[in-house]
Amino acid sequence: MSDASVTRRKFLRGGAVVAGAAATSLAAPAVLAQSPLVVKMQTSWPASDIWMDMARQYVERVEQMSGGRLKIDLLPAGAVVGAFQVIDAVNDGVLDAAHSVSAYWYGKNKASSLFGTGPVFGGNPTTMLSWFYQGGGRELYRELTQDNMGLNIVGLLGFPMPAQPLGWFKNPVETVADIGGLKYRTVGLAADLMQSMGMSVTQLPGGEIVPAMERGVIDAFEFNNPSSDMRFGAQDVAKNYYLGSYHQASEAFEFLFNRDFMEDLDDDLRAIMEYGVEAASTANTAFALDNYSADLQKLQSESGVTVHQTPKEILAAQLEAWSEMITELEGDPFIKKVLDSQREWVERVTYYEILNAPDYRLAYEHFFPGKLDS
Numbered sequence: 001m002s003d004a005s006v007t008r009r010k011f012l013r014g015g016a017v018v019a020g021a022a023a024t025s026l027a028a029p030a031v032l033a034q035s036p037l038v039v040k041m042q043t044s045w046p047a048s049d050i051w052m053d054m055a056r057q058y059v060e061r062v063e064q065m066s067g068g069r070l071k072i073d074l075l076p077a078g079a080v081v082g083a084f085q086v087i088d089a090v091n092d093g094v095l096d097a098a099h100s101v102s103a104y105w106y107g108k109n110k111a112s113s114l115f116g117t118g119p120v121f122g123g124n125p126t127t128m129l130s131w132f133y134q135g136g137g138r139e140l141y142r143e144l145t146q147d148n149m150g151l152n153i154v155g156l157l158g159f160p161m162p163a164q165p166l167g168w169f170k171n172p173v174e175t176v177a178d179i180g181g182l183k184y185r186t187v188g189l190a191a192d193l194m195q196s197m198g199m200s201v202t203q204l205p206g207g208e209i210v211p212a213m214e215r216g217v218i219d220a221f222e223f224n225n226p227s228s229d230m231r232f233g234a235q236d237v238a239k240n241y242y243l244g245s246y247h248q249a250s251e252a253f254e255f256l257f258n259r260d261f262m263e264d265l266d267d268d269l270r271a272i273m274e275y276g277v278e279a280a281s282t283a284n285t286a287f288a289l290d291n292y293s294a295d296l297q298k299l300q301s302e303s304g305v306t307v308h309q310t311p312k313e314i315l316a317a318q319l320e321a322w323s324e325m326i327t328e329l330e331g332d333p334f335i336k337k338v339l340d341s342q343r344e345w346v347e348r349v350t351y352y353e354i355l356n357a358p359d360y361r362l363a364y365e366h367f368f369p370g371k372l373d374s
């Protein structure tokens with residue numbers, strides 16, 4: 001237990017006593033004027049990334065809902081620890097909270113990737129985020145982090161990310177043979193997937209991708225979305241951008257909290273920290289659809305990027321590769337339990353979703369003829 005954690009608990013518990021005593025002798029405005037509790041939160045994103053803007057949407061909602069009792073000090077990757085080290089810092093109490101993705105601590109336990117970059121099974125990102133909250137995923141995440149790994153954290157997921165592009169390539173790719181041998185950046189189980197398809201995979205934080213491409217450390221890469229990719233200069237090192245892939249088709253942000261910190265909060269403030277994730281998830285979704293779509297057009301019209309859909313041969317090969325990987329992964333009893341839970345959820349929920357969904361592509365082509373072929 002860190003000195004910072006002890007000090008924080010003394011502040012929280014002592015503050016309640018002081019506030020109670022003050023209420024008998026001071027007017028209400030004086031009580032409300034007490035200093036806010038400062039929450040140190042670091043992201044895994046560079047300061048300029050759009051995901052920092054999306055993390056701020058969480059910060060804004062928590063601070064406003066708390067009436068100023070909580071103040072979040074939001075920091076970019078590297079401010080305290082590296083992008084891949086935030087879970088350790090939250091566990092140790094060096095950070096109170098973090099904004100990241102579960103695949104970034106894949107090296108500690110492969111099961112982490114099942115909460116963001118695992119097999120898609122046919123469920124879309126909203127399907128899989130719904131599994132976390134309604135299908136048993138949250139309890140399985142708690143079992144993994146607290147029971148199996150002994151981590152002093154509480155984790156929540158938010159924002160059903162659009163499926164990630166296959167990524168950026170210097171030359172067009174049409175077949176599995178075309179990607180064989182390429183040095184490629186991705187993270188989590190997606191790294192194992194693409195490695196099994198003949199690529200040489202490196203796991204890098206977002207801020208290191210373009211420099212690695214410039215030095216020839218990698219030949220191709222994916223990060224996540226048109227806005228992030230454009231902001232760190234993907235269009236300056238490659239011109240072929242492939243959208244729609246099964247390697248990371250159902251990810252969400254991971255909100256990490258130090259468990260002691262959360263348990264020491266007043267009930268209403270803890271609820272604000274937790275439900276703020278849901279509020280930010282809605283805001284993030286609207287913000288992402290606006291920015292991702294606009295920036296995709298900018299990449300095409302201003303930077304000369306050619307946008308492709310991932311070829312069906314590569315998509316089919318990804319599904320076959322997932323099937324083989326699942327057989328290997330299920331040798332771990334906990335991983336099998338998570339995958340069984342996900343399959344059961346997707347089989348039932350996606351059956352309804354697919355049968356109920358009209359053909360949106362048909363409607364789009366009716367009102368915007370020829371657009372998808374341009």
